Amino acid sequence: MSAAAAATPAALPSADPPEQRRTLAVLIAAQTLSGTGLAAGITVGALLADDLLGSTGLAGVPSALFTGGAVLGALAIGRLCQRYGRRPGLAAGYAAGALGSLGVVAAVAAQHVALLLFALLVYGAGTATNLQARYAGADLAAPHRRGRAAGVVLLATTFGAVVGPNLVTVSGEAAEGWGIPPLAGPFLLAALAYGAAAVLIGVLLRPDPLLLARRLAVGAADSAEAPAERPAERLAEPTTGAAASRGPGVATGLWVMLLGQAVMIAVMTMTPVHLGHHGHGTGAAGLVIGLHVGAMFLPSPVSGWLVDRFGPLPVTAAGGLTLAAAGVLAAAAPGHSVGALAVALVLLGLGWNLGLVSGTAIVTAAVPVERRASAQGSVDGALAVAGSTGGLASGVVVAAGGYPVLAVCGALLALLVVPVTVAAARGRVRGRGGVRGR
Structure with a gap:
């Protein structure tokens, strides 16, 4: 405690x-x-x-x-x-x-x-x-x-x-x-x-x-008071249909988190195996995974601040690019280099964290409060499935092509976050234009 x-x-x-x-x-x-x-x-x-x-x-x-x-x-x-x-x-x-x-x-x-x-x-x-x-x-x-x-x-x-x-x-x-x-x-x-x-x-x-x-x-919906006079807004600003239409939708947040989860689980799962194949013991694997887990959660307040300061879409793009960089570094790192793999796994955890925090903000903002909890449960259920899929596929890929191939595949998959983000940003701009046009 x-x-x-x-x-x-x-x-x-x-x-x-x-x-x-x-x-x-x-x-x-x-x-x-x-x-x-x-x-x-x-x-x-x-x-x-x-x-x-x-x-x-x-x-x-x-x-x-x-x-x-x-x-x-x-x-x-x-x-x-x-x-x-x-x-x-x-x-x-x-x-x-x-x-x-x-x-x-x-x-x-x-x-x-x-x-x-x-x-x-x-x-x-x-x-x-x-x-x-x-x-x-x-x-x-x-x-x-x-x-x-x-x-x-x-x-x-x-x-x-x-x-x-x-x-x-x-x-x-x-x-x-x-x-x-x-x-x-x-x-x-x-x-x-x-x-x-x-x-x-x-x-x-x-x-x-x-x-x-x-x-x-x-x-807030029933009140006719001006926004500045409503005490309810000191706690929360409910997401209306119009507000949601001007921001990223649930699908954007879901895809960002799904891609990050699949890539992170796949690479993380096979890293200890890769280290073992190059003569490293459980101590080295424990160190690398420990640093990775720390990077998954410790940056959360900073990731949240970035989402609040710059909006979720730039942070989702940064998360995808960070995951891709982690995959490239993991693929290029010599098998005997625990340090290089540790850096790659730290980047992997950080990229996952950026995607999870920004995706959470997108989903929360996009769903009206009266339907929010069930939608969030479905999103996290899909995340668990994505993680399981990534973990199962990782062994098959490594057996067929080796750890570097898995890491490169993860990098390519992570890059898909960028077009998802760009599409959401363009839709947001069009939505704002439509609102102004009305």
């Missing part, structure tokens, strides 16, 4: 009203906790499968189940939020992560394979909640502060994700003391972390940011 405390509330944007500041403070604390839970599956999921299933070839099963759970979880959480608000939706998602974690522990203790597979699927729903929370941070933010709000929530995930892997030994020893195999220890920690996050959201996320945003939107 110390990391969360350090991030609240002094680190929050000073111009935010009390309701938004409270929302961000609660989300930051919950994300710090849930990030610890997220780290469990990443750290020991494959090792658990190898141990319990008795086959290294099946070690990728946890990742596939995490992804499946994330797809279902994103859709379910989006619908829950749409109907009941962010508080019950996010609390249910974190609770699913806790329940799945306990299921994994029980399965490992009982050596029950079927229970393990089901529990990993449920656990994946908790990982979907980690990303869904960024939308809650933007619900009450003014349009010119949405990027920073989403970025601050994403940043909080980093704290737990960094702490979690460092507690693997301690949690394993605790589990062993209770007669449970040590590899289940991180999932005990995950159950505690996700459970605490669920309670925190359920008790403290008041007022519900999405429900309040809806009330403000209705009040």
